[in-house]
Amino acid sequence: MATPTPQTAPAGGLRARKKQRTRDALIRAALELFTEQGYEATTVDEIAEAVDVSQRTYFRYFANKEDVAFAVQEMVEARFMAELTARPATEAPLTALRSAVMVAWDDIGSAIESVIPVELHMRSYQMIESTPALMAVHLRRSSELEEQIARLIAGREGLDVDADPRPRVLVAAFCGVMRVAGKIWGEGADCSVASIRELTQSYLDHMAPAIDDDWRTHR
Amino acid sequence: MATPTPQTAPAGGLRARKKQRTRDALIRAALELFTEQGYEATTVDEIAEAVDVSQRTYFRYFANKEDVAFAVQEMVEARFMAELTARPATEAPLTALRSAVMVAWDDIGSAIESVIPVELHMRSYQMIESTPALMAVHLRRSSELEEQIARLIAGREGLDVDADPRPRVLVAAFCGVMRVAGKIWGEGADCSVASIRELTQSYLDHMAPAIDDDWRTHR
């Protein structure tokens, strides 16, 4: 179960706070090691040692070696889903998705900072994109999120997600475009939140035109 | 299975034929074990033992435990890419993609049969979709294929895939929709090639309408 209180909240008693501290330390240490010497070249023992806990303890916090790399990402996704849920039902589906992303990008930076430096998160993102094993997990996680989004969209529109293909189709197309934007961002030089926000906007603008039959008439 | 193509070709010398036989046997044994007792519950030792080779030999044919599950899939993808390459450049991008898929589905069955029973491949597909570790690899492989397709489409249209976002955007949306179709097929009861072909067609038809702003005006 993910920590329900990710913010600077007092977080219950001493035991709970200690746990949170260990978890955050493991994330920080892991990401630092991964980005510095590479994911494969880093052993779980090293991560555990850096935080001064046993390997066994690491595996009590994270199910496997990959999971720790997505701890921050999980926060970001939760934020997006919250924004999407909050969009008014009067908005058209694609408009709601688009707005939720845009709003989410605006305050995700500070949320990340509560666990690790944003700059480290940026480097981690690039590392994920360039590490096959992590890329695979990243994509699977994305597809699970995709399913959640489709159900939410279907709910807004009063549709049965299994009977009407449109929610899944739209969300698949939307997420596909988002993934491309993320990839291009990772390859680029500008590691700012502003740049990914802008890229997202631009790519979503291209969605409808790209589906048009003939690209040659309107260059 | 009429075998109109020289699929049963002599394939070089004895050594080469033996190698091919071992490889096919490993695939068959692995898929049979995976689908019967589950992917995780099957060890590489079991697969190797079923074919009467050493574990080390298995790893000389396949880089890891996952790879063997995608050997047939790889054939299918190659077939699709060949069809896509063969489409006339006068076709609009989405039309070419669509046509290539449709043509490919038509004769993929017999190509698969040359290695394993189609029915086993169907069960394997479902197993992949329901095994997280394999699903992750499946998605990564798909995204790599996606990149190839985008470059091919860009080439057809005389565009720079890095400068013009439309190829990647279209392909991302297209592949997203294809993936949803595959998923729905895997969940359904009809395990025929005809049914996935039909599903694909139907879902692609929904693509453009789904992107429209308002779903309520044209139900």
Add this chain to the structure above:
DNA sequence: TGTCAACTGTCAGTGGCTGACATTAGTGTC
């Protein structure tokens, strides 16, 4: 303060995967 439960460390063991080296078995040549 003492009891309980949560957290952690240690240890042993399984399974995926690799490098090194010896052995076996097609291939081409005389």
Add this chain to the structure above:
DNA sequence: GACACTAATGTCAGCCACTGACAGTTGACA
């Protein structure tokens, strides 16, 4: 057919991810 050459395979040792079992430690709470 004997012979060297080399690809394919088997064996073995070892690393690393991951897990179950058990014991020790430390917050929580009456």
